Amino acid sequence: MPFLSDVEINSLINSSEPIIKDIDLSQSIGNINSRIQPCSVDLSVGLIFLPSAEPKEKLEDYPRVERYSLPVGASVRIETKEAFHLPNDIGGIAVAPARVSRRGILISDTGHIDPGFKGKIRLTLINFGNSDFLLEKNHTIATVLLFRLNSKPESDWSSLTNNVDTPYSHGLDDIKYLAADLLSVEKRATHAASKEAKRALGEAGWRYALFTVFIPILLGILGAYGLEQLVFAQRLAKIEGQLEKTNEDATSNETSKAIERISDRMYLIERSILLRDEEE
Numbered sequence: 001m002p003f004l005s006d007v008e009i010n011s012l013i014n015s016s017e018p019i020i021k022d023i024d025l026s027q028s029i030g031n032i033n034s035r036i037q038p039c040s041v042d043l044s045v046g047l048i049f050l051p052s053a054e055p056k057e058k059l060e061d062y063p064r065v066e067r068y069s070l071p072v073g074a075s076v077r078i079e080t081k082e083a084f085h086l087p088n089d090i091g092g093i094a095v096a097p098a099r100v101s102r103r104g105i106l107i108s109d110t111g112h113i114d115p116g117f118k119g120k121i122r123l124t125l126i127n128f129g130n131s132d133f134l135l136e137k138n139h140t141i142a143t144v145l146l147f148r149l150n151s152k153p154e155s156d157w158s159s160l161t162n163n164v165d166t167p168y169s170h171g172l173d174d175i176k177y178l179a180a181d182l183l184s185v186e187k188r189a190t191h192a193a194s195k196e197a198k199r200a201l202g203e204a205g206w207r208y209a210l211f212t213v214f215i216p217i218l219l220g221i222l223g224a225y226g227l228e229q230l231v232f233a234q235r236l237a238k239i240e241g242q243l244e245k246t247n248e249d250a251t252s253n254e255t256s257k258a259i260e261r262i263s264d265r266m267y268l269i270e271r272s273i274l275l276r277d278e279e280e
């Protein structure tokens with residue numbers, strides 16, 4: 001099964017019955033940006049069909065655009081700009097171009113193109129990367145290796161489909177099965193963020209209480225009993241050190257333990273002041 005070279009592909013595209021229509025031939029073979037590569041053809045984005053959170057009744061109800069920034073975890077259906085008009089002895093294998101897959105974009109249904117296939121190719125793209133991926137009309141989105149069969153098939157795509165041109169809805173009407181936000185990234189991110197915010201607020205609340213309530217009360221007690229600061233300076237230094245450590249603690253569990261230790265110390269200080277007062 002020999003693959004077609006750039007020379008063969010070029011002559012079949014430029015023949016009286018072109019095997020690919022609507023292809024941009026402004027860059028000639030030998031140019032890195034040429035649509036015709038050594039043994040393949042690059043296909044580009046034509047239309048972008050956006051799935052909907054709520055499945056719609058008709059294909060026409062789904063938004064279609066020529067430019068779209070595909071969010072992380074989202075999927076779209078793409079129709080190529082180019083249309084195949086393959087004879088019955090030429091088939092193709094569609095693969096994702098490296099520049100697309102390197103960005104974490106999975107093309108879920110690249111596969112074979114039947115000999116005799118007539119029409120545009122429809123692809124499903126899912127963004128598994130960590131950043132939005134810009135899709136735009138004329139951007140390369142698939143690479144197709146073309147091959148010639150060793151012998152003619154008894155039945156090609158055209159005869160399988162009763163020689164009717166591939167219907168517009170072919171490979172598009174299943175858009176209703178696509179999830180708008182495949183990995184529910186947005187939902188999960190919001191949940192994680194609100195959980196983290198609650199945790200942070202909880203810890204901050206404790207720290208705020210320590211600084212604004214307990215410490216002033218303690219200092220008030222010290223002042224009221226006229227005790228020399230030197231007597232308690234060492235203990236206060238320990239409390240401050242403990243508070244600093246509390247700020248650095250990574251988990252709420254560690255924070256709670258540190259707060260417990262500080263509270264115990266404060267209780268002991270308070271008791272020692274009261275005992276001293278009774279003795280006097």
Ligand SMILES: O=c1ccn([C@H]2C[C@H](O)[C@@H](COP(=O)(O)OP(=O)(O)OP(=O)(O)O)O2)c(=O)[nH]1
Binds near residue numbers: 094109120121122123
């Ligand atoms: O990613 C692809 C792969 C193929 N095709 C086209 C060319 C192919 O000749 C035709 C049928 O492909 P396939 O035989 O793989 O699909 P099927 O599920 O067997 O048939 P159908 O799509 O009619 O259900 O669809 C696409 O549009 N997109």
